[in-house]
Amino acid sequence: MRAIQRCGNRIHVRLAMGCGMAAICGTFCAHAQNLQLREDQVADSTDIPTIIVTAQRRNENVQDVPIAVSAVTGQQLEMAGITNTLDIGRAVPSLIVTQTAGYVLPRIRGVGNSVVGAGYEGGVATYVDGVYLAAAPAGLLSLNNIEQIEVLKGPQGTLFGRNATGGLVSIITRDPSSMPGGSVELSYGDYQTASSDAYLTHGLGEMAAVDFAGHVSAQGQGYGTNRYNGRDVNRTDNDTSLRSSVIVRPTENTKIRLTLDYEQNKGSVYGAVRLAPGTSTIFPQTPFQNAWDVDSDVQPFNQYKGGGVTARIEQNLGFAQLTSITAYRESDNVVVFDGDGTATPGVGLYEGQRDYQRSEEINLASTSSSRFKWVGGLYYFSASSGYDPSQVTLSGFLQPQTPFGSISVLDNYGIERTQSVAGYGQATASLTDQTNLTLGLRYTSEKHSLDVFETIDIAGGPSGLPMPPFPHESKSFSDPTWRLSLDHRFSPELMVYASYNRGFKSGGFNPQVPTDPAYDPEKLDAYEIGFKSDVLSRRLRLNAAAFYYRYADLQVAKFTGQLTSYYNGAAARIYGLDTDFEARATANLTFTGGLTLLHDRFTNFPDAIFAIQIPGGLDNEIRSADGNRLPQTADFTATINADYHVPTNFGQAGLNLSYGYNSGYFSQPDNILHQPSYSTLAATLRAEFTNRVTISLWGRNLTNAKIAQTLAAGSFNSIVSYAPPLTYGATVSASF
Numbered sequence: 001m002r003a004i005q006r007c008g009n010r011i012h013v014r015l016a017m018g019c020g021m022a023a024i025c026g027t028f029c030a031h032a033q034n035l036q037l038r039e040d041q042v043a044d045s046t047d048i049p050t051i052i053v054t055a056q057r058r059n060e061n062v063q064d065v066p067i068a069v070s071a072v073t074g075q076q077l078e079m080a081g082i083t084n085t086l087d088i089g090r091a092v093p094s095l096i097v098t099q100t101a102g103y104v105l106p107r108i109r110g111v112g113n114s115v116v117g118a119g120y121e122g123g124v125a126t127y128v129d130g131v132y133l134a135a136a137p138a139g140l141l142s143l144n145n146i147e148q149i150e151v152l153k154g155p156q157g158t159l160f161g162r163n164a165t166g167g168l169v170s171i172i173t174r175d176p177s178s179m180p181g182g183s184v185e186l187s188y189g190d191y192q193t194a195s196s197d198a199y200l201t202h203g204l205g206e207m208a209a210v211d212f213a214g215h216v217s218a219q220g221q222g223y224g225t226n227r228y229n230g231r232d233v234n235r236t237d238n239d240t241s242l243r244s245s246v247i248v249r250p251t252e253n254t255k256i257r258l259t260l261d262y263e264q265n266k267g268s269v270y271g272a273v274r275l276a277p278g279t280s281t282i283f284p285q286t287p288f289q290n291a292w293d294v295d296s297d298v299q300p301f302n303q304y305k306g307g308g309v310t311a312r313i314e315q316n317l318g319f320a321q322l323t324s325i326t327a328y329r330e331s332d333n334v335v336v337f338d339g340d341g342t343a344t345p346g347v348g349l350y351e352g353q354r355d356y357q358r359s360e361e362i363n364l365a366s367t368s369s370s371r372f373k374w375v376g377g378l379y380y381f382s383a384s385s386g387y388d389p390s391q392v393t394l395s396g397f398l399q400p401q402t403p404f405g406s407i408s409v410l411d412n413y414g415i416e417r418t419q420s421v422a423g424y425g426q427a428t429a430s431l432t433d434q435t436n437l438t439l440g441l442r443y444t445s446e447k448h449s450l451d452v453f454e455t456i457d458i459a460g461g462p463s464g465l466p467m468p469p470f471p472h473e474s475k476s477f478s479d480p481t482w483r484l485s486l487d488h489r490f491s492p493e494l495m496v497y498a499s500y501n502r503g504f505k506s507g508g509f510n511p512q513v514p515t516d517p518a519y520d521p522e523k524l525d526a527y528e529i530g531f532k533s534d535v536l537s538r539r540l541r542l543n544a545a546a547f548y549y550r551y552a553d554l555q556v557a558k559f560t561g562q563l564t565s566y567y568n569g570a571a572a573r574i575y576g577l578d579t580d581f582e583a584r585a586t587a588n589l590t591f592t593g594g595l596t597l598l599h600d601r602f603t604n605f606p607d608a609i610f611a612i613q614i615p616g617g618l619d620n621e622i623r624s625a626d627g628n629r630l631p632q633t634a635d636f637t638a639t640i641n642a643d644y645h646v647p648t649n650f651g652q653a654g655l656n657l658s659y660g661y662n663s664g665y666f667s668q669p670d671n672i673l674h675q676p677s678y679s680t681l682a683a684t685l686r687a688e689f690t691n692r693v694t695i696s697l698w699g700r701n702l703t704n705a706k707i708a709q710t711l712a713a714g715s716f717n718s719i720v721s722y723a724p725p726l727t728y729g730a731t732v733s734a735s736f
Contacts, residue, residue: 046584047538053150054170056426057159057375058321058365063532066438066487066497068153068545070094070580070594074146074174079643079656081682081700085126085141086709086723088169090660090680092151093637094578094596095124095169100710101351102270102302102335104139108153109547110574110600110633111166111524114668115557115566118353118511119385119416119448123165123503123522125156129173129259130325131310132162134383134418135355137333138306141263142241144197145213147174153578154526154547155503157481158426158440162381165503165524175257176211176247178203182736189729191235192220197733208248215241222268223725224292226299228343233300234292234724236267253316262307271300271337273710276673276718282616283344283717291706291722298338298348306331306355325361330354332388341719345395352390357383376425386415390512392563399459409457411464414511420446426483434490438499440483448518449474450509470514477521479504493534501526505555510566519566525550541582549574556669558609558620570605570669572630574598593640600630602669610670611713618713628671636663651689658682667711673718678705692735699728 051062051071062069070092072082080091085104089095097106103116106124113122116136125132126139133139143149149171156164182200187193195217203209217239222232243261250256274294275281285295294300308329315322332354339347363377389411399406426440452470457463485499503524510516530545551572557564576598583591602608608625611618638661645654664677681703686696704726711720 046587048534048541048582048584053148054172055150055152056373056428057363057377058368058373060368063495063534063541063543065532066436066485066495066499066530068528068530068543068547068578070151070153072149072151074148076592076641077143077146077149079684080641080658081684081698083143085139085143085169085171088149088151090658090682091149091639091641093594093639093660094153095151096632096634096637096662096665098632098709099140099270100712101337101349102140102304102333103136105136105632106139106166106169107632108151108167109549109576109578109596110598110630111155111549111551112632113555114631115555115564117564117566118355118387118390118414119418119508120510120566121163121506121508123163123505125160125162125164125168127160127168127170128261129171129310130312130361131308131327131329132160132359132381133329134357134381135306135329135331135333135353135385137304137353138329138331138355140265140304141171142215142217142239142265143171144215144241145173145199145211145243147172153545154528154549155481155501155524157502157504158424158442158483159375161422161424161442161444161481161504162379162420163505165505165522173213173243173245173259174199174201174211176209176245177201178209183733185731185733187217187729187731189727191223191727193727193729194218194220195239204246207250208246210246211244213241213243215239219267222292224272224290224294226272227293227295228297229299231299233268233272233294234722236265236269238264238266240264253318255314257310257312259310259312260307261309263304265302265304267302268300270302270721271298271335273300273337273341273719273721275341276711276720279613279673279718280615280617281340281342281717283340283342283346285342292725294338294341295343296338296341297343297345298336300338301334301336303334304331306333320364320366322364323362325359327359328357330356339392339714339719340717341714342717346398347395347715348393350389350391350393352388353385354388355383355385357381371430372427374425374427377423379420379422379424381418381420383418384415385418386511387412389413402456402458404465405458405461407456408459409463411455411457412452412512413454414450414452414514416509416511417449417451418446418506418508420444420506435486435488438483438485438487442481443478444481444504444506445476445478446506447474447476448506448508450511450514452511452514473509473514473518475507475509475518477506479521479523493538494531495533496529496531498529499527501528507555510564513563513565516565516567519555520553520568522555522568523552539584542579543581544577544579546577547575556608569608570602570625572600572602572605574600574630574633576600588645590643591640592643593638595636595638596634597636598633599635600633602626602628602630605669608669611668611672611718613672613718617716618718620713623670625669625671628669629666631668632665634663634665637661645688648687650687652687654684654686654688656682656684656686667708668713670713673711673713675708675711678707679703680705680707694731694733696731696733697728698731699726700724701726702728 201211222235424442487497605625
């Protein structure tokens with residue numbers, strides 16, 4: 001194991017849903033009109049502040065945008081103890097984020113993906129400062145220097161159209177300021193976990209400013225132990241995230257921002273897998289006392305290094321703003337884990353993946369004050385994603401036989417390359433002073449190509465023997481996507497909208513299994529009606545949306561031996577309701593949260609792979625999954641956050657509580673492996689002193705919920721890994 005060693009049909013939305021939303025909207029309309037404030041009324045300290053989002057590629061009040069958007073500020077993230085992208089779902093109930101082998105797997109309203117591998121891009125897109133992150137390992141980010149995170153729900157078929165079938169997570173960092181300032185933060189928690197964060201910003205003359213943000217953390221003790229060798233597992237040895245931006249304003253109408261970022265993560269978290277509860281294996285196993293322990297002959301290991309550079313130029317032309325976003329990114333990810341999850345030598349996996357991407361986007365957007373608002377642009381994307389290598393090490397009876405002997409190691413060096421171009425445009429016309437019609441269209445054309453070569457090692461014999469070459473393959477995909485919406489403002493406090501969106505996620509190849517045919521694109525038609533309201537004298541903000549999805553040609557995964565194949569296997573429908581709210585009970589007490597209700601089913605999936613759990617392992621069978629639930633999709637999720645602060649003699653004291661509930665979900669289309677329902681609770685008690693020093697005591701996952709991250713059937717048994725357990729600690733921070 002040398003690499004381990006070297007580390008359209010018409011769809012009618014259900015009448016009940018439509019009538020229900022109409023009734024809700026009507027009630028709120030009447031109530032809002034009764035509570036309407038005069039425009040010249042001065043807001044008091046209990047007013048909910050205005051939130052500005054960029055969901056339509058311009059700065060707009062979230063209450064004016066006819067899209068379901070959840071926005072979480074950097075301060076709210078800090079209060080809730082949300083420190084990385086895996087935690088964001090704790091603030092947005094319609095978003096579930098898990099990971100498998102270091103690949104982030106986000107889902108919004110049941111739409112996302114459970115496929116992992118080089119070249120595969122998910123159905124929920126992640127953007128940082130307007131730059132799309134194609135590589136799934138790059139989406140596992142530590143969060144620092146965050147201004148705001150916006151979660152756009154539903155397919156973004158026009159303005160963020162590339163592979164945003166389920167929606168997108170847009171991470172926005174702070175701009176440098178010409179006023180000197182910054183902050184320093186030091187934390188220490190259980191499991192010997194120490195972290196530090198720093199932010200500095202300063203002006204560079206009259207036309208420029210620069211900032212620097214850094215995060216470094218290390219965990220001295222793992223959450224669990226590998227019983228095979230006594231070494232720690234589920235430990236982050238080092239997590240470093242650095243970001244620096246320079247803003248130059250050569251003229252009043254020109255803004256140039258150059259950003260460089262780098263992230264490094266090393267540990268034994270993403271490879272720490274074990275036998276899933278309730279399943280069995282032919283290999284000897286003893287009961288686990290700690291969910292974060294493993295018993296593996298392969299010591300888990302993960303290491304990620306990645307970063308990039310972004311140049312953003314904004315030019316005010318008077319009638320419109322011209323924006324150019326140029327970016328280059330690359331990453332190197334390695335995950336080592338035991339494919340069978342047991343102490344008996346069986347399957348060892350080394351996944352080394354290299355990714356490169358270049359992108360350029362130019363868009364022209366009208367001013368926000370224009371009665372006829374429009375935006376149009378061109379987008380170019382180029383990427384290379386491949387294995388370096390993907391290695392399978394086999395032991396004993398699992399070794400395939402050849403005329404030359406038993407294969408002990410298979411190395412795959414597959415690379416998928418992508419070239420994508422798109423043009424898009426969206427316009428909003430005011431039909432009346434209160435009614436707007438929005439039309440958007442995008443056309444995307446992509447070409448994917450595949451090059452693969454493989455080598456094998458013979459047990460007790462030669463190594464690095466080349467396999468017969470695979471022919472070069474290529475395939476093109478192109479499709480239009482669109483958006484149609486109508487919104488009407490009944491009063492300054494209530495807006496109602498209806499929309500129809502088409503989403504598209506490109507097809508591609510599987511570099512790990514080059515004999516697989518190319519898989520086809522996914523398509524999703526989304527119908528939505530919703531309202532946005534500020535009522536009770538602007539002390540309550542309640543936004544809700546009912547939606548119906550028709551989902552076709554879902555890309556799913558299946559195991560073939562020790563490898564994973566991709567195929568299009570299903571059609572599905574999803575419908576439900578999601579809400580977000582914010583309430584100012586008093587000037588000192590704020591509640592935020594939301595809930596999502598979903599009904600999801602496969603409607604046509606005759607050839608699904610079922611991993612039937614049997615004594616000693618599992619039996620893979622082909623059956624119909626019609627009527628089954630979609631993976632990682634819960635019937636009901638909810639969050640509620642309470643923040644209370646009071647003035648004191650020394651400054652201010654506060655308490656933040658964040659509670660989340662998930663009703664549970666299945667991990668695969670066969671609906672066999674199941675994550676039970678769970679609740680999480682995070683708390684932060686803080687004292688803010690007048691000298692701008694803050695001391696906090698915090699706890700996360702105080703319920704010690706066992707939340708599966710990886711939960712999958714392998715080649716002959718099923719494995720699981722878990723998110724962090726209960727943790728607690730203290731933080732001291734100072735701003736200046």
